[in-house]
Amino acid sequence: MKVEVYPLRGIPEIEPGMDLARLVVQSSRRSRLTLRNGDVIVVKQKAVSKAEGRLVELRKVTPGKKASALAKELRKDPRLVELILRESVRVVRVGHGVIITETRHGFVCANSGVDQSNVKPGFVALLPLDPDRSASAIRAEVRRLASKEVAVVVSDTFGRPWRNGQTDVAIGSSGMAPLHSYAGKKDPHGYRLRVTEPAVVDEIASAAELATGKLLGIPAAVVRGVEYEPAEVGVRSLVMQRERDLFR
């Protein structure tokens, strides 16, 4: 089946309290892109964080001792480092101007996802408190406004070990199984697959990034044509259990 990714244009700069679902539905209507059952709406983390008021004015942050020392070592703003540490449960690695942390959600990423890009000057954005819940709320509101059963993915841009560059991944989702499990299925040669579980939500986030980019102020996309299993479990289920994780 053909997969299509439509960027959602004309969505204004997001301010705290704005209704993202309504903006998505309005944008899709303006672009004559009638939402369909089974569509996946991808909303970028930055837009969700802004709508949920997860913005902090840097000048109001007082860095502690640990943050100040680390900031000096990395030549970073100590107030920013303070926020990075507050948003983390564990520092995983430090180096090359980056603090790799484990966030409260269980994500391992640079700077706890705290980010100054695409935010008004002087402010930084923190990750949503519960991105799966953010996705659920958008999904419920789209259902109400457009009478369509969609899935929602909240995406963010993460680096990864061993490879340069970043890819967009899912930090929250609602309405679809994050993994497509092939366990027990046989390939055309009769070989039984055991561990094949594509992280569909991450691949959808990456596909959306191809159509939206970083500079055009496009905070959302519609991904159409993906066969997914409806499910109520979110991205939190993708966080690898401690005892299975070879890289803790």
Added chain:
Amino acid sequence: MKVEVYPLRGIPEIEPGMDLARLVVQSSRRSRLTLRNGDVIVVKQKAVSKAEGRLVELRKVTPGKKASALAKELRKDPRLVELILRESVRVVRVGHGVIITETRHGFVCANSGVDQSNVKPGFVALLPLDPDRSASAIRAEVRRLASKEVAVVVSDTFGRPWRNGQTDVAIGSSGMAPLHSYAGKKDPHGYRLRVTEPAVVDEIASAAELATGKLLGIPAAVVRGVEYEPAEVGVRSLVMQRERDLFR
């Protein structure tokens, strides 16, 4: 811009020596999908490995001491472990039935990419010797057959630390810059981006996976509408330099 992903159907089981570019062009013609300049053709690793004869019959492999010991520990086939070790330059982690290695190409992945799925019984497929060169060869042949300037990505399915499931990533590419660098560009708020470099080839590989799946015998896809920079550098440039890598 809309991004579209078309699975390429009707491509037969690949045998050593087959001309993948020709099969891709024929499949696109049959499905009335005229290739265009700027299209990205994604070909799965397994198809490339088969076409290049990178298949090994397990019964012809004699495991060494190290492989036999490791196989016992992991309850894996010692001949398979022998191949995994031969294809690696370094064992990164061992556990949960998986050997995470660094391959000769510099990729860190499970089992050196040695895989029994979608291969005839009794055989395993090894990664192509030089997937960037594989991509270049397909690209040149598509240019000759269809008179179109396309980019080519060779994709494989990799797990990742900290998160369950796998995503398709690029192990080879030709004709496009693997990273889209935003370094020095300003966001709509005037903030200068420093480290933002989406790994476009990986996101394209993931997008293709959404349209092809694992069980349908679809070894290739066309991804249309991605804005990329033409370049002659391949995926080898994505391998993180030793001194920058916090996770070695």
